[in-house]
Amino acid sequence: MAAKPRIATVSLAGCFGCHMSLLDLDERILKLAELVEFDRSPINDYKDFRARCAVGVVEGGCCTEENVHVLERFRKQCDLLVSIGECAISGGIPAMRNNIPLRECLEEAYLKSPGVYNPGGVIPNDPEIPLLLHRLYPCHEVVKIDLFIPGCPPPADAIWDALVSLLAGRPAAPAYDRLKYD
Amino acid sequence: MKTVTFTIDGKIVRADKGQTILKAAEAAGIYIPRLCACKDLVPHGSCRVCSVRVNGRIQASCVQTAAEGAIVESETDELREYRRNIIDMLFVEGNHFCMFCEKSGFCELQALAYRFGITAPKYRLLYPKRDIDLSHPEVYLDHNRCILCGRCVRASQDLDRKNVFQFVERGCRKRLQVNGEALSDTDLRAADQAVSACPVGALMRKRVGYAVPVGRRPYDEVPIGRDIEKKGEE
Ligand code: SF4
Numbered sequence: 001m002a003a004k005p006r007i008a009t010v011s012l013a014g015c016f017g018c019h020m021s022l023l024d025l026d027e028r029i030l031k032l033a034e035l036v037e038f039d040r041s042p043i044n045d046y047k048d049f050r051a052r053c054a055v056g057v058v059e060g061g062c063c064t065e066e067n068v069h070v071l072e073r074f075r076k077q078c079d080l081l082v083s084i085g086e087c088a089i090s091g092g093i094p095a096m097r098n099n100i101p102l103r104e105c106l107e108e109a110y111l112k113s114p115g116v117y118n119p120g121g122v123i124p125n126d127p128e129i130p131l132l133l134h135r136l137y138p139c140h141e142v143v144k145i146d147l148f149i150p151g152c153p154p155p156a157d158a159i160w161d162a163l164v165s166l167l168a169g170r171p172a173a174p175a176y177d178r179l180k181y182d
Numbered sequence: 183m184k185t186v187t188f189t190i191d192g193k194i195v196r197a198d199k200g201q202t203i204l205k206a207a208e209a210a211g212i213y214i215p216r217l218c219a220c221k222d223l224v225p226h227g228s229c230r231v232c233s234v235r236v237n238g239r240i241q242a243s244c245v246q247t248a249a250e251g252a253i254v255e256s257e258t259d260e261l262r263e264y265r266r267n268i269i270d271m272l273f274v275e276g277n278h279f280c281m282f283c284e285k286s287g288f289c290e291l292q293a294l295a296y297r298f299g300i301t302a303p304k305y306r307l308l309y310p311k312r313d314i315d316l317s318h319p320e321v322y323l324d325h326n327r328c329i330l331c332g333r334c335v336r337a338s339q340d341l342d343r344k345n346v347f348q349f350v351e352r353g354c355r356k357r358l359q360v361n362g363e364a365l366s367d368t369d370l371r372a373a374d375q376a377v378s379a380c381p382v383g384a385l386m387r388k389r390v391g392y393a394v395p396v397g398r399r400p401y402d403e404v405p406i407g408r409d410i411e412k413k414g415e416e
């Protein structure tokens with residue numbers, strides 16, 4: 001028997017809602033596990049790739065330098081890269097800061113907003129904390145993306161349809177009632 | 183009344199003399215996508231989503247009258263691509279966060295994007311800085327979602343007889359302006375036709391959102407324009 005195709009998933013600047021929708025496949029998740037081998041993913045908690053993957057699924061856009069590095073690594077390690085959900089595709093909620101200067105965002109969060117207790121007036125800047133980019137980038141503005149599954153989150157059926165057709169080598173346009181931006 | 187006969191994608195269509203191509207197509211059960219055109223409003227020809235080729239030349243079908251013997255092309259790959267590009271551009275030049283927009287499921291821009299099967303923006307997202315006017319007790323105006331279609335401008339002038347809205351500046355700086363310091367200075371009311379004329383979530387009544395569950399909203403299952411196409415199949 002030929003080795004099963006490997007699939008990796010990650011959540012960058014997202015809320016894990018798309019991963020929840022993946023779990024929302026219910027018992028089909030077992031079928032998916034028959035079809036593919038899960039590589040790096042929050043589902044099995046593998047922190048890095050074990051082998052080259054057929055498909056990489058990316059939730060969330062790039063909000064930090066680390067997001068960019070992870071996304072680039074996914075591009076290198078996966079044959080096909082899928083952008084899943086509004087944040088990966090058009091920035092989503094994290095992109096609401098895109099027309100506000102970064103300094104203003106940080107000052108609002110750490111110095112000015114009601115309830116903040118920060119007597120030293122320090123904005124966190126530890127090298128351990130991923131460096132924020134000046135704005136959020138959708139994934140396809142950083143690396144090449146092969147397939148998009150929109151939705152916030154995409155319905156489980158849309159994810160299922162897309163993955164199954166992709167694994168069968170015939171990526172299909174989504175059915176009308178499974179194409180959603182909300 | 184005198185009638186004219188012409189064809190749309192090879193199909194013979196009859197129109198009253200002076201009728202627009204868009205209206206004649208609609209009566210014949212042919213849907214031509216449109217955004218700035220709206221029932222009861224004088225057509226404007228500004229969004230260009232309804233572009234067709236008339237005897238080889240591109241024209242906005244909402245303002246172009248049907249002429250005897252005209253050969254109109256609508257559903258060609260070229261025109262589909264043009265229309266799709268316009269829809270794409272309208273998305274990236276505003277801030278459209280459908281996931282929390284009260285118009286989602288009712289929105290004509292979103293519905294067109296669904297109909298065209300758009301899964302991701304083709305152009306770079308611009309994330310412009312735009313304002314929201316919350317001053318009015320019954321209505322708000324969110325410029326992030328305004329697509330400058332002019333439907334509120336025309337409805338306010340021609341149907342409500344109020345003249346609450348106007349466009350100011352030109353090109354990429356063009357924007358919608360209210361006739362006063364803010365919406366609350368105007369005589370706009372929630373029941374005005376101007377409010378219901380907005381195809382997107384820009385001009386919205388307050389406190390009535392999210393009333394219809396997901397799955398039962400007008401464009402959840404049925405693509406925009408299907409009602410017109412159904413008439414053609416009967
Ligand atoms: S106006 Fe339409 S396209 Fe824009 S955010 Fe609202 S639902 Fe989406």
Ligand code: SF4
Nearest residue numbers: 328329331332334380
């Ligand atoms: S507020 Fe609505 S109706 Fe008025 S121009 Fe903007 S999108 Fe069109």
